[in-house]
Amino acid sequence: MLFSSLGFGGLGSGFGGSGIGIFEILLICGIGYLIFRMVKGKRREENLSSQTAYQQGGYQRESVAAYGSSVQDREDTSAGISHIQQMDPQFDEARFKDSAMDIFFKIQGAWMNRNLSPVNSLLTDEIRNILNEEINTLLREKKVNRLENIAVRNVQIVEVWQETGQDFITVLLTANLLDYTTDDSTGKVVAGSNIDPVKFEEYWTFTRTVGNNPWKLSAISQG
Numbered sequence: 001m002l003f004s005s006l007g008f009g010g011l012g013s014g015f016g017g018s019g020i021g022i023f024e025i026l027l028i029c030g031i032g033y034l035i036f037r038m039v040k041g042k043r044r045e046e047n048l049s050s051q052t053a054y055q056q057g058g059y060q061r062e063s064v065a066a067y068g069s070s071v072q073d074r075e076d077t078s079a080g081i082s083h084i085q086q087m088d089p090q091f092d093e094a095r096f097k098d099s100a101m102d103i104f105f106k107i108q109g110a111w112m113n114r115n116l117s118p119v120n121s122l123l124t125d126e127i128r129n130i131l132n133e134e135i136n137t138l139l140r141e142k143k144v145n146r147l148e149n150i151a152v153r154n155v156q157i158v159e160v161w162q163e164t165g166q167d168f169i170t171v172l173l174t175a176n177l178l179d180y181t182t183d184d185s186t187g188k189v190v191a192g193s194n195i196d197p198v199k200f201e202e203y204w205t206f207t208r209t210v211g212n213n214p215w216k217l218s219a220i221s222q223g
Helices: 011-015 022-046 074-087 093-112 117-122 125-140
Strands: 143-163 166-183 189-192 198-209 216-222
Touching (some): 074 143, 074 166, 093 117, 093 143, 093 198, 125 143, 125 216, 143 198
Antiparallel strands (some): 166 198, 198 216
């Protein structure tokens, strides 16, 4: 129906009747391939921002990026780190992971306090706007999402690339914590549990201008 409405309905008649012809098959395959290439090309752009969803514990997110299918193997990750080191010889993988964990704790604290001002310099504009929308929701509903007893189990670099003058690194953060939401007025737990820890797995993507420059959080995706 789509192709007929675009004026391609009669293309098969020259190839043996009213059925679909070889030209239509090639046309459909070609368009399908172009769509595939366009979607693949968009994946990097989608990693720059995330769509968030306020769920049971409050601090749970869904990203537009499909990290499950885009995580690189170790060889590709090492190659990406080598490319970053070409422009920043001082870059160190272990030091970056320590820095990512520090940023993680700072942002978690700001989130729980419902005030991103102390961490504005650690966020891109896109992710800051998303988090602020969620914080404003908590404030309107007079709720506090509490993240306590955080124990980080692992910080793993899973993807590294450079694009349009920017470095990008995605890390998988694995932790255990208490994640629950309370009512401002009564202090009563309205979601989650303040007794039972939950496993925390998220992909955090950091970006910076190529070179020895500060890193900023640009995207979050659930593990």
